[in-house]
Amino acid sequence: MTSCHLAEAPIKKVAIFGGTHGNELTGVFLVKHWLENGAEIQRTGLEVKPFITNPSAVKKCTRYIDCDLNRIFDLENLGKKMSEDLPYEVRRAQEIYHLFGPKGGEDFYDVIFDLHNTTSNMGCTLILEDSRNNFLIQMFHYIKTSLAPLPCYVYLIEHPSLKYATTRSIAKYPVGIEVGPQPQGVLRADILDQMRKMIKHALDFIHHFNEGQEFPPCAIEVYKIIEKVDYPRDANGEIAAVIHPNLQDQDWKPLHPGDPMFLTLDGKTMPLGGDRTVYPVFVNEAAYYEKKEAFAKTTKLTLNAKGIRCSVH
């Protein structure tokens, strides 16, 4: 039986990032409190470091100061010569990379959890960047099972052009944790409770793994990004239609060709075209108006993970 399991190295260092977007308050609140009293996030044999990634944006309760911190952890930005003229977030990205990123293959953070909120009705969401990452698929399976019957969805952003260079991507195992709906600048108790549970189960998984528990092969349902859809706009580039009431708040639910998608300011319904059912996510996310994304189309598929166990046991 154990020969079917992949041996993975023990997890030594975990970071929990809050405030990557300064107005997504659940992560800000949790990290600030864990910095004062980290008992809840400690596990034997594991170093867990909470960290505020964008303190200036947090202070102003805004998404970012100059540019979106969660889009710039690519080689080009990380490699720019440090100077006062660089955008605030680019300088900050380089600092974060030096603190948490790989240093010649050693002494890096194994897992980074990056805490986010969305104005979309996405519930508890885990964001996966690599469809072949057995360890993370196993972790996500564990979290979903532990949270049930509370739904927890997995959003796969692996895509040749749509994948973005996230803050957490500097770790071996990057995990996006996104809970909504919550307005920017608001801290809701119910959303806080959900995110807290997700972290608890994630850390429990790592602890069980380190302690030698074997996780048999498993499968999870994920939603993989296909394309982003912008709002219909007029000749001046202004939004000319709104997310249709039938689509509003219906993240993760099937949208069929012919179903209402947008409603123009004149009251006309614009339906989904094409010939296949899609699963919309990030429907009407406030921060995505400027990124020209009304929602993202995804397709549902199953990812399989091999069995895993910790290599030191």
Next chain:
Amino acid sequence: MCSLPVPREPLRRVAVTGGTHGNEMSGVYLAQHWLQSPAELQRLSFSTVPVLANPAATAACRRYVDHDLNRTFTSSFLNSRPTPDDPYEVTRARELNQLLGPKASGRAFDFVLDLHNTTANMGTCLIAKSSHEVFAMHLCHHLQLQYPELSCQVFLYQQSGEESYNLDSVAKNGLALELGPQPQGVLRADIFSRMRTLVATVLDFIELFNQGTAFPAFEMEAYRPVGVVDFPRTDAGNLAGTVHPQLQDRDFQPLQPGAPIFQMFSGEDLLYEGESTVYPVFINEAAYYEKGIAFVQTEKFTFTVPAMPVLNPAPSPAS
């Protein structure tokens, strides 16, 4: 006295303002739409001007640039000598006062309707100055009768002795529509459509009034503020807890002494320590964190609104 007791003449000059807070999107999009296509605002007996109140904040999709515009319409801001260092909103408030006021003068607009959204679960809330604003009270009553399914609640903001500071106070009569919950920066179709319908009905009411319709006396129930409660905070001023799940989204519902209002990071509940039942509103409004307000305590009261004097119908075409 910033408004006439009851209009004795038809209302001729009306404005609808959106984007007073640049991230409250229903009003932003409606104002922008009407600036392009004003036709749906037209009525026979009066003219209506759409106004984008805070263009710079709207362009940045922020509540304000330097100072909350909807707190800037006091005589001290409006009448002090302009300087080059004035905050953007102070300059803008003076411009709006020139356009729609001057406040407390005979030249002011007859009516201003100001459009807002809140992250709080306040449904359809009608905000007027006080129960003495007979015209505004009749208008609120009309909206409540037209849309019973919306359960429109009336919030009367005037505190005794305090000068009004909001935009619609520059006109002889004013009302604000506050629709929620809607996140800042988000445009929801359902709320947008409701706001649009309500504006149309407000204008229809003014037309009815101008045409000599009789509006008899009635009893009205409304809420007026009696205090505010801030979030529990750490010594550093950070949030120490959140609005309790049993209070969250319960705007306009009674809050009894001893009921939980906050949940601390540790999980402990903080209980309401007031001595009487209050009706909280603006529960967990994003923009009020920086003002030190987790919710506004109100008391519910009932009062009689006298009949409005019937005008002799004189429907001159809108100028």
